[in-house]
Amino acid sequence: MYGQDIIVRYLQDAEAAERTFEDTLASFSKSADQPAVQSALASMSLKARSQHERLEARLQALGAARSAAKSALAHALGLVPILAQTGETTARKGAQDLMIAIAAAAADSAMYEALAAAAAAAGDLPTERLARQLQEEERQNGQEAAMLLRQSAIHAFQSAMNENTPQPPAGPARY
Numbered sequence: 001m002y003g004q005d006i007i008v009r010y011l012q013d014a015e016a017a018e019r020t021f022e023d024t025l026a027s028f029s030k031s032a033d034q035p036a037v038q039s040a041l042a043s044m045s046l047k048a049r050s051q052h053e054r055l056e057a058r059l060q061a062l063g064a065a066r067s068a069a070k071s072a073l074a075h076a077l078g079l080v081p082i083l084a085q086t087g088e089t090t091a092r093k094g095a096q097d098l099m100i101a102i103a104a105a106a107a108d109s110a111m112y113e114a115l116a117a118a119a120a121a122a123g124d125l126p127t128e129r130l131a132r133q134l135q136e137e138e139r140q141n142g143q144e145a146a147m148l149l150r151q152s153a154i155h156a157f158q159s160a161m162n163e164n165t166p167q168p169p170a171g172p173a174r175y
Contacts, residue, residue, distance in 0.1 A: 003122035010115045011059050012067040018052035021104055028097040037094050037148055044141050051134050058130055095152040098145045105142030109135050
């Protein structure tokens, strides 16, 4: 196939990204303090697993394999947003996790647009179809995270306000 080496590199990049995002979303879901956010992030993690499995299957169909080096690099870079949240409250971290999920879904959607375009130019219809399917899944993930963000941000704000509200002194009331 014309341009197969380029298509393989795109697929390897996408597979590495999804493998990393599966782990990141699973971590986010475990630390979420709101059940709806926890459930959505866990579901997105499972979708990311399905996505990297389908990408790996496509690589195998093309006679290629996933790139261990790209996966390792993607995992290392995937830790940056998590490290940046050190010291944040659980409530605020949940809102930040959703912001990261929205940004990642947008980036992945763009990545799949590039893959679909390259596959179309190469005449690789199966890869183009897969890229379009994954792109739609990313759009859905982004929309789901965006719908949860407003309530999560309000929750984080209210939690912060409750932490900053002076509490009455402990002990018996004096009159």
